[in-house]
Amino acid sequence: MNVFISKNIPSQAVELLKNNGFEIDINSDDKNLSQEELIAACKQHDFLLNIGHANLDSHFFSSCPNLKGIALASVGYDHVDINAATRAGVAVSNTPDVLSEATADIAFLLLLAVSRKAFGRAREIPAGEWKDFSFLHELGIDLSGKTLGIYGLGRIGYELARKAKAAFNMNIIYYNRSKNPKAEKDLDAKYVNFDDLLTKSDAISVHTNLSPETEFRFNKDVFKRMKSSAIFINTARGKIHNEKDLIEALETHEIWGAGLDVTDPEPMSKDNPLLNMTNVCVLPHIGSATIETRTKMATLAANNLIAAAKGKQMPQVVNKEVYG
Ligand SMILES: NC(=O)C1=CN([C@@H]2O[C@H](COP(=O)(O)OP(=O)(O)OC[C@H]3O[C@@H](n4cnc5c(N)ncnc54)[C@H](OP(=O)(O)O)[C@@H]3O)[C@@H](O)[C@H]2O)C=CC1
């Protein structure tokens, strides 16, 4: 069995694959591969351990007839045409749970940083703008006792809610398509409709997957309905908010601030106006980027491939129907 690994991963996961009899080829340049480069590599391989969000569509699957399984080193799989994978007989797995804490930490970091304008204030130092102590210059807002609205209270949303409750005693409200009884019991989270989420939250954090229903859900009309003192956080996918509308909402003070770990496109242009706003923090998609979490993600992906190579169901398979 051979596997193509599309970027460098922690050595523990590579060793695990080797010890289980895999022949390994790695894109050790660590550069993003175009779809044609990925196809050229996968044509020769039984399995793909995929890092990153390159589009794996029906053209990809029909061009790689030898491929038997793909282990994604991500929980999100909006970049994969799952129906095309199933039609091609390719099992696809992802990495749920192991990255929930780390990603919630980044949402929490953004929430706190935006509330205190930390990135904007830090930029004053290298710019030579920190002249004197000011009592009223660019003040932040407190989070304690405020209401955190979670759009998509699943695995990561739960971890953020838990942290916000423990650290700031925030009231948690949330909107999903179905209720989350564990969050209601553990955290006293209250289920609300989407309109109440917008009008009652002091901060809204997005944790849904990207889908046709969530794409551009946060747009001009939605930002208008939020409190003018509200903070918008998105660590899920850049396409869930409309960036032009977000910029306008910030410029016209329809909302108070924003924190983003995800943008559309990625990377964001270095000239993007969001990067110069004092009430905005943008990070380069680092939700799961800790040594421990990336090691767990790669190991989980490797274990899925090991199961597949033994003819077993991948434990974290996304398209179970591929097994018939
Ligand atoms: N920044 C980063 O580095 C990272 C980003 N992510 C992103 O975070 C996303 C969430 O991950 P995770 O928490 O594990 O996923 P989960 O599936 O556990 O949670 C997603 C939640 O969104 C809700 N949801 C889905 N569709 C809708 C909808 N149309 N309207 C309202 N709610 C909806 C779901 O509830 P229900 O089904 O009841 O509606 C569920 O509670 C990933 O898909 C990925 O895109 C993940 C990891 C790292």
Ligand SMILES: O=CC(=O)O
């Ligand atoms: O964006 C990261 C993921 O795991 O999904």
